[in-house]
Amino acid sequence: MPASVCELEYLTQEQVDQFRRDGYLRLPAFLSPQETEALLTRSKQLIENFSLEDHPLTKFTTGEDNHVGDDYFLNSGDKIRYFLEEDAVTDGQLNRPKEKAVNKIGHGLHELDPDFRRVTLENETMKAVVRDLQFHRDPVALQSMVICKQPHIGGEVGEHNDSTFLYTDPPSALGFWIALEKCTPENGALSFLPGSHLTAPITKRFVRKPGGGTGFETLIPPEEAPPKPEGRYLLEACIPGDMVLIHGSILHKSEKNLSPHTRYAYTFHMIESPPYARYDEKNWLQPTPETPFPHILDKPNPTTVPIGA
Template sequence: MLKSIDEDSLKAAQAILYPEELFQFDSVAEGIWGGFEAVTDTAVQFFHEHGYLVIHDAFSPEEVRETLDGMLYLMDGKNPDYRGIQYEPTLVRYRSELPAKERRDIIRKIATFVNFEPRLKAISEHEGLMTVVQRLIEDTPRLFQDMGLIKPPHIGSEKPWHQDCAYFNLPLDTPVVAAWIALDEATPENGCMHVIPGSHREGPMVHFHRRDWQICDTHVPVNREVMVPLKAGGCLLWHGLLHHGTPANRSNLRRRALQFHYCPESTGSIDTEERLEVFGSEGKDVEC
């Protein structure tokens, strides 16, 4: 693994840059089995109350394999028109030196790919997923963001606690649903998702530019958080205001996932200034 990279660079990439107590590992999120067809009205109510819904067996092994093949096709540069690859910041300078299979393990994410890879577009439009998202937002869903989150072994970086809506120029009352699809098993060791149940009902949080655009570390109620381990094919749905994040991956296991964001088809937009009036810290008596 990454034999072409010098030892000092690897050590820098493996450094933990956040207080490790930000992620607890003693509580596991509830979930359901039976695929999207098992999402009952009770499960929908759970989503609205807690801000998330775990479906452990949402996608078949065949669907996972097809999706991974599509992801690797883009990661390996086989579509010359695709430019959406983002690398782990400390190792990006090695991207042109590594062979394709080794280069996969310095990629942090891929983004905006559904129009470049039909296998990834297909899973974003999966009938079962769309049916459930429509029930959650009570409207026809529109995909407005697509990402592949790689979290490579040994060097996969933390995603600090945040609310997704802090990133989007959407009207503040827009119902946003994220769908996070595990393509590898997501475990406590390789950086599975962590969420704070019910935090979406507390409204927008001020975000700060620290390690990322994030909720201040000292504002995270870690005593309430739960982790969401998933087998490959599992799906986590969450509300756009739910507090969530992932720790670094220092295991030898990959943790590849897709993440899609949906809003109602008729949703308009706001400008960045309007969004930052709510989620930004400027002009407010807050500090981090």
């Protein structure tokens, strides 16, 4: 059944159409100020309470040749773990207080922490958005993160699409990105290449290497890939409580935080579950028998618009 004849619960038809056209959509004031402040306060409490005594000082890096891939990272799907900014560690030691050093907290916040679980898995408005989009039939949440974007050192995240890192066959990743603080051009707000999800195929995927660590596996050789989409990146400034929906194939990025202020955001991702899409053992993040990826909806959507649309 086309989305235009379905009864929408939260989104307008114009918003659904905009998401499908542009590949992303900002929903102003999705969380209340009280909900937003609770997540920000909890994020800072988690950082304050985490111990450095047995921490491997794992830095979060995004480069092609040095992307993080140690056991602390690979086994974080059902845990709450802390990853450091590249510039926060010198000669194996923190060069600043830990609350100014953490790049992100991940990847099981949505299941293990009551505040984040409430917003992610127990939020009826969130479920209404999922139903309205008709992007998935039976989505599951597979990772969640608080991204801190620390003052002056909060790292640049280069052009990418999320399905490269959360690959399914066919691609089905969908991001939910919630600003917990003001996001500006100065502190690393997100930028998007509108419409690129329609013309930029997933050409590689981020995988576990058989001998350990992580790397990229080519899906479409560069000589066979279509030309890179052209256009102008648009910056999406946000205020606390705004949520941005991010299609798994859209190209997006964020600049380094050059300001004296943090840019906290909470983000989580959904993918389609079997039999509608296949998530295999090559992916860096793996569910366990004790902690399978949790389903979002009480019952599957009867119809969806095709994933790549």
